[in-house]
Every structure is written in structure tokens, then in C-alpha cells.
Amino acid sequence: xxxxRKLAILGGEPAFAEPLHVGRPNVGxxxxxxxxxNDMLERRWLTNYGPYVQELERRIRDMLGVRHCIxxxxxxxxxxxxxxALQLKGExxxxxxxxxxxxxxxQWQEITPVFCDIDPRTHTVDPGRIEAxxxxxxxxxxxxxxxxxxCDVAALTEIARRRDxxxxxxxxxxxxxxxxxxxxxxxxxxxxxxxxxxxxxNAFEGGAVVTNDDELAAxxxxxxxxxxxxxxKVIYIGTNGKMSEASAAMALTSLESLDSFxxxxxxxxACYARALAELPGLTLLSYDGAERSxxxxxxxxxxxxxxxxxxxxxxxxxxxxNVIARRYFYPGCHRMEPYRSxxxxxxxxLPETEAVARRVLVLPTGTSVRPDDIxxxxxxxxxxxxxxxxxRSTALVxx
Ligand SMILES: *Cc1c(COP(=O)(O)O)cnc(C)c1O
Numbered sequence: 001x002x003x004x005r006k007l008a009i010l011g012g013e014p015a016f017a018e019p020l021h022v023g024r025p026n027v028g029x030x031x032x033x034x035x036x037x038n039d040m041l042e043r044r045w046l047t048n049y050g051p052y053v054q055e056l057e058r059r060i061r062d063m064l065g066v067r068h069c070i071x072x073x074x075x076x077x078x079x080x081x082x083x084x085a086l087q088l089k090g091e092x093x094x095x096x097x098x099x100x101x102x103x104x105x106x107q108w109q110e111i112t113p114v115f116c117d118i119d120p121r122t123h124t125v126d127p128g129r130i131e132a133x134x135x136x137x138x139x140x141x142x143x144x145x146x147x148x149x150x151c152d153v154a155a156l157t158e159i160a161r162r163r164d165x166x167x168x169x170x171x172x173x174x175x176x177x178x179x180x181x182x183x184x185x186x187x188x189x190x191x192x193x194x195x196x197x198x199x200x201x202n203a204f205e206g207g208a209v210v211t212n213d214d215e216l217a218a219x220x221x222x223x224x225x226x227x228x229x230x231x232x233k234v235i236y237i238g239t240n241g242k243m244s245e246a247s248a249a250m251a252l253t254s255l256e257s258l259d260s261f262x263x264x265x266x267x268x269x270a271c272y273a274r275a276l277a278e279l280p281g282l283t284l285l286s287y288d289g290a291e292r293s294x295x296x297x298x299x300x301x302x303x304x305x306x307x308x309x310x311x312x313x314x315x316x317x318x319x320x321x322n323v324i325a326r327r328y329f330y331p332g333c334h335r336m337e338p339y340r341s342x343x344x345x346x347x348x349x350l351p352e353t354e355a356v357a358r359r360v361l362v363l364p365t366g367t368s369v370r371p372d373d374i375x376x377x378x379x380x381x382x383x384x385x386x387x388x389x390x391x392r393s394t395a396l397v398x399x
Pocket of ligand 1: 077098144173193194195206207
């Protein structure tokens, strides 16, 4: 790749006039969305299990081949409700390499998240390390399908069964993905999706619990609606986890564009793979071609020795060009509050989490990113790696 221009970090003009963000929302057919919102206003049924929420639940059930789908206001509340409905208490095993909501959903109800290390190849929880962390207080495991790549479902299911633990999957990244040919949503006691604006499939804010357990589904339905079983009748403690009709209208519209969103993400990922192939020290995480994936994340691991620059230096180079790449899930939940104060030495048991959190750089994709943008991003990275001045200047900025 030829050097193209002066890097912005060395005083050049930024490559992009408008910032290119990781997680910029995908928007489906606007006319369809507006028509739905208009119908919703005509009906004056804005929330409380309206027709759009019911339609969304039915369509997700059919798509995933799962018995129950309960749409919710977001994935964090959905996780909290599943955790509570399964009566988890004491300690629950979770990876630290995840979005903070996975841990907070436990701690919010005074359950201790016990952080388990990941397999550096998969970035998902290492089942080989789970068993050693089970104590008499352990009641469950939450696996996370990081980047939409399923965690080791078979091994976790076996451990949960043998040790009599409940098993939840945080599938916030994994809508539309499969494992062993079956849709994510069919595993463990329940799985939780996020339809937040930054996820490739969005409902503005939203989420869903899917499960094949009838009794659990009935309980979750009550809990997400204050425990109401009918007018004036409350039979359970509950909270407000309902999805609004406006969110369901957005989700239904997103659902109609699901295949095209995935196709764009897949093409973008392939484009990055070609453009980054020759760059020393950058490894693009791949998706299993035999499974369905949503290609929602473009994840690069930076080997500082080979690239000659650290991940953080490259991040700085990109930000100066208006490419708002991100570090994920840096620095790891165990280094954030309150966990950092509760478990100041947790890092000793999480060497792979700490190493991966230092290497990962997530690049922009989605429907607002075009092949030309990807070529430009690759050429920025290439220039930075090739340019000793860029290395020095980021090192200075960092110091
Ligand atoms: C986004 C995300 C969540 C939270 O989802 P919300 O819908 O924003 O509450 C939970 N876990 C993971 C892994 C996520 O990426």
C-alpha cells in the first residue's frame, strides 16, 4: 500500500470530515417505520403488550425455533429478571471480558459476579477454568457469546448439569447467529438478546429473553410487568421491563432488513480481511463460515512487537483521522467499580482477559461504512505502521 497523505496525528487533515463511529445504528426502511408509528398513534396503544410487541415476539420465536420470546425494554433489565426468576444467589460465574452490564445485572441484586478467565483464541469464557472456581455458594454460570461467536455451549451445559447450576447466556451480540446449526436462543435455561441502537439489529432500546422452559417464561412475563396477572391482581414481585410499541415498530422494521444488514456486515468484514491481510502485527478475528453469523464486530488484535505500535497508539492515530475505533471490553469488568474495590487482586486470575483487553481494537462497520472507507482505514493503519514519525508522535502524546 502506498503512502497517501500526511497522517492527521502528524498535522495533516483528518481523512474523514464526519466521524465514523463503531456502533453507528443501522436503519431499515423509513417509510415502513413511519407507517407503523402512524398506525400506533391511531390505535393509541403505545405500550403494555401491544400488537407490535406481540408480532415481534411471534416472529422471533418462529425465526429461532424457540418456544418463548419475551420482549423487554433492554438487555440489562432482561438479564436482571432472568437472574431473579431463576433464583440465583450467592455467587455466579461470569467472564470479566464482557460489557459491564453482565456483571452489574448480578451485583444489582447483591449476587457476587465471580470472574473467570477467557480462552485467548475465542475471547469467550474458558470452560477448563470454570470448575476450579465453583464454591458451595455458586448457583449459576452466565456465558457470553462475545462478538456473536458462541461460547463453548456444550462444555458449559455439561458442567452446569453435573454441578447442578443454572446456565444463562448473555447473547446481546448474537442475534441471528447459530451454534451447531441451531439458532442462538435455544441453549441453557434462557438466553438474552440486546436490541440497543449500537447493536446491528436495533429497537432504539430493547432486548428479549428467549427460552424453551414454559414455567420460567411465565414467571419472567409476570416479573417484567410488576407481577400483574390481571387487572388489580398482583401475584409476584416484579419490575417494569416492558418494551414500548415504538421500540417494537423499530424492531419489526429492522427485522425486515436483517438479511441485508448481515450481508453488508459480511461484505465489510471480507473487505477488511483483504485490506488488512498484509499489515504486520494486525490479526482480524474470523467468523465460522459453517455457521450463521451477524458479522456485527470487526475485531482486530494488535501485536505491538510486530506492528511497532501499541493498540492504544493505533487508536490515537485513528481518532485523529475521525475514525472512532474502540477498545472493547477494556480494561475488563474486574478493573471497574465496584469490582475493582471488592476484588483488587482479581487480575491475578485473569491473565488472558488482561492480555486480550490490551490487544483488541474494534473498527467501524455496518450500513454507514462503505468499501472505500475500509480501504482508507486500512491505508491509515498501514501508514501508521510504516511511519516511524507516527510511532514517535503517538508515544509522545501518550507520555
Ligand atoms: C449491549 C450489551 C448488553 C446490554 O444491553 P442493553 O440492551 O444496552 O441493556 C449486555 N451484555 C453485552 C455483552 C452487551 O454487549
